[in-house]
Amino acid sequence: SHWCNVAYWEHRTRVGRLYTVYEQSVSIFYDLPQGNGFCLGQLNLENRSETVRRTRSKIGYGILLSKEPDGVWAYNRSEHPIFVNSPTLDIPNCRTLIVRKVMPGYSIKVFDYEKSCLLQHTADLDYTDGPYDPNSVRISFAKGWGPCYSRQFITSCPCWLEILLSN
Numbered sequence: 598s599h600w601c602n603v604a605y606w607e608h609r610t611r612v613g614r615l616y617t618v619y620e621q622s623v624s625i626f627y628d629l630p631q632g633n634g635f636c637l638g639q640l641n642l643e644n645r646s647e648t649v650r651r652t653r654s655k656i657g658y659g660i661l662l663s664k665e666p667d668g669v670w671a672y673n674r675s676e677h678p679i680f681v682n683s684p685t686l687d688i689p690n691c692r693t694l695i696v697r698k699v700m701p702g703y704s705i706k707v708f709d710y711e712k713s714c715l716l717q718h719t720a721d722l723d724y725t726d727g728p729y730d731p732n733s734v735r736i737s738f739a740k741g742w743g744p745c746y747s748r749q750f751i752t753s754c755p756c757w758l759e760i761l762l763s764n
Contacts, residue, residue: 600664604759605637607649609752613640615761618662625758626659626674637756652755655739662707662760669708669762671736673699680741682751683734684716685709696743707734708762734760 602615603625616623616635624634637656645653658674673679681697685708688695699705716731737757742748751757 598763600763601662601669602761602763603635603662604761605635605640606752606757606759607642607645607755610642612642622661622663624659624661624674627653627656646755649755652739656756659738660736660758668706668710669734669760670704671699671707671734672704673701675738676701677739678741679739680737680754681705681707681734682743683708684731685712694743696741696745698741707736707760708732730761732762732764734762736760 599617599619601618603618603623604615605612616625626634626636626638628636628638637653637659655675655677657676660679661672661674663670663672668685671679671681678701679699681699682694685706686695686697697705713731735751735757737751737754739756740746740748740754742751742754748754
């Protein structure tokens with residue numbers, strides 16, 4: 598069975614269908630002549646903004662998402678940084694959103710299964726603003742968001758992914 602679904606977003610608009618992942622790892626990229634995975638360059642949208650076009654051109658080789666025994670890892674294969682947020686990267690019961698910047702060629706554990714189990718037993722859901730999925734990871738390409746950036750919400754980022762992990 599699958600271990601996650603991937604949704605690609607441009608600002609507030611989901612583009613294309615959910616991409617279901619069955620293999621232990623998946624490449625998510627803009628355009629490659631060979632290889633397999635989720636090719637974002639083939640997703641069409643009418644009236645795409647210039648900001649989105651510029652950011653899409655920076656995705657390049659994108660990321661490699663990998664399910665490991667200790668959690669889910671993202672490896673940045675792009676020539677530009679990616680920005681990541683997940684419940685297991687945040688400080689428990691902290692109101693400040695934590696967004697991690699991952700430089701090209703580096704990887705990060707974007708989701709920790711053990712920590713997730715602990716958080717689900719101790720989480721105070723009154724601290725969250727808006728919809729909250731304890732099993733999702735958000736990754737933006739080239740543009741950060743949150744308290745340290747001009748974009749306060751991920752929906753202000755031109756190109757981003759939502760990784761919906763299966764329980």
